[in-house]
Amino acid sequence: MATLSDVATRAGVSVSAVSRVLSEKPGVRVSVATRQRIHDAAKELNYRPNFTARALKSSRTHAVGLVVPGVTNAIFAELMRGVEEEARTKDYMVLIASTERLPEGEESIPRLMGEGRVDGVLVQFGDHLSGDDLRTVTDSGLPVISINTINPGSGGSVRLEDEAGMRLATEHLIELGHTRIGYAGGVPTSESGQRRLAGFLEAMAAAKLTVEPELVTDFGYYPKQGAQALDAMAELSTPPTAVVVANINAAHGVLSEARRLGIRVPEDMSIVAMHDTWTAEIAWPPLTCVRLPLYELGRAAMASLWDNINSGTAEDRVIADPAPELIVRESTAPPAR
Amino acid sequence: MATLSDVATRAGVSVSAVSRVLSEKPGVRVSVATRQRIHDAAKELNYRPNFTARALKSSRTHAVGLVVPGVTNAIFAELMRGVEEEARTKDYMVLIASTERLPEGEESIPRLMGEGRVDGVLVQFGDHLSGDDLRTVTDSGLPVISINTINPGSGGSVRLEDEAGMRLATEHLIELGHTRIGYAGGVPTSESGQRRLAGFLEAMAAAKLTVEPELVTDFGYYPKQGAQALDAMAELSTPPTAVVVANINAAHGVLSEARRLGIRVPEDMSIVAMHDTWTAEIAWPPLTCVRLPLYELGRAAMASLWDNINSGTAEDRVIADPAPELIVRESTAPPAR
């Protein structure tokens, strides 16, 4: 709680002298003696610069906002870990803003962005964020990096190779011998969802397999919606022998629902999912997944935001290293026959 | 980006008038006409009070820190959700500080607390936080609420009924007919760990069952450590027929390891775990758990911190509503014979 002027008094100098010495700017003219006295006084008083004062003067808060659809899923956790770690190296703090269950008319996003609380924002648009919210975010004038979506307005983005990932997943099923393959995707308005679907369709087309419309669903990425997707497919006269699920959270829902419906995985139906979080291993059966670098995505997002804050550059980056990788576990097998 | 003085100019009044009107303090004498003009001007300029300036003047940042051992687990997620939601009702923001993989000598905690960035801190001590860290936190003078640990220094705490929870879990196994029951606990220095162990021992004593020392382990709460615990028990000449795992994350590790060792759950060994997160349902077999109110714990923690910030009161609360509840799934069964 010691202030600059406390230190100044104790060292017998002016506050400006203390400020200059402690901030260690090159080219300050202070004698060795006073420099020493200032350092001593600061140490004795356990001086720490007051963040709010600094932020007011410099209009830099050294904090960024992370806007996410929800915090209770493993994908968020991985992403968060990457963001957190990169933020630490940049001497930044992370403010979480979850859009989950936001009451109607709640304006926490505009407030987060409009009050000068953060220097920039990382946004992962969920399925349910409105165009209004999007506009608020992009119109704020703050540096924004959108995660896994190309931002229609200004601002940069970081993305994964969704298309390649889904191709990999689909090819795996095709190689196993499946021909009637279903797709459980996200809501069609989502841009990354479109890329994932494209990857699936490409792989199917490349193998000269037809994709029947009723085998392509777009309920969403939550477990419940995965369950819905499976329900829809199970009702068909000839259900698919394998399903590509565009999100691992939804895949967990698919698995639960399969158990409920008495569909054996992988004997009756193979499941391959997008994203490889730690929950893939504890699931039953352990999920065959495509691993995309979520942690690196988080790091890259934070790094890009930092660049954007400090130099105004805004680029759209694709995180391709490490490359998408198929992790084969026990939820996929050749079709029964 | 509009400031008070921008609004003042536009409305043709002084900044102080604007400040008083917009902050809506009772007992301000401003005519209806100017009041209206001020409101209009503020709206037209889309004025938002600058957070840093406000924080500097009032020494209130309307932000709290949440210090946790890690962000990639479902227990954190539940807790976080509660904290977040309560914070929103109190008009507070949450800053995450993970102590996971903190480089040696990293002083992010002292900085978080010493620079006036937050009005208070919520701390969930993990297994690996040093006494030094603890002292830094309690000595900072900031309001602190510790989560699921009684804080040795000042500051309040919120806890769960760990003891009752473990009793419930153990009694479940006893009722199923198990007599040789193992215990996979957290590191012995953790206070909540001691309470959990106590609950286990009580239930065993009440049933007049002996607890052999080699059946009680204390590796920790991470999946890997759960696996270690199972390894240790499996090596015994007579392994237990059931194991109480003091943390669901560790339980997932136990399950994986059991699969690796060819131990069938629940046929060869029953597993019951503490905490009921969403991962319990996707595990194989779905885990029998004791549900403790983690979400409510998060809310209560934030609410207590708020009280502490605003009135200086610091109490130790036990969150007993809803009461611990046994959720029976498929990882427990009567002993084979």
Place this chain on the structure above:
DNA sequence: CTAGCATGATCAAACGATTGTTCACGAGTA
């Protein structure tokens, strides 16, 4: 007619740090 007072608004001093400008002093030069 003027002291007293309520009303409505402005002034100005903080909060703590940063930073361009100024100042005092002594050494070096003409």
Place this chain on the structure above:
DNA sequence: TACTCGTGAACAATCGTTTGATCATGCTAG
């Protein structure tokens, strides 16, 4: 001796809000 210049440090304004103190005005009451 007078002037310049370099050095080491203090002065003072500023960031945007808050808030106690002050002030101008018109009205009531004595």
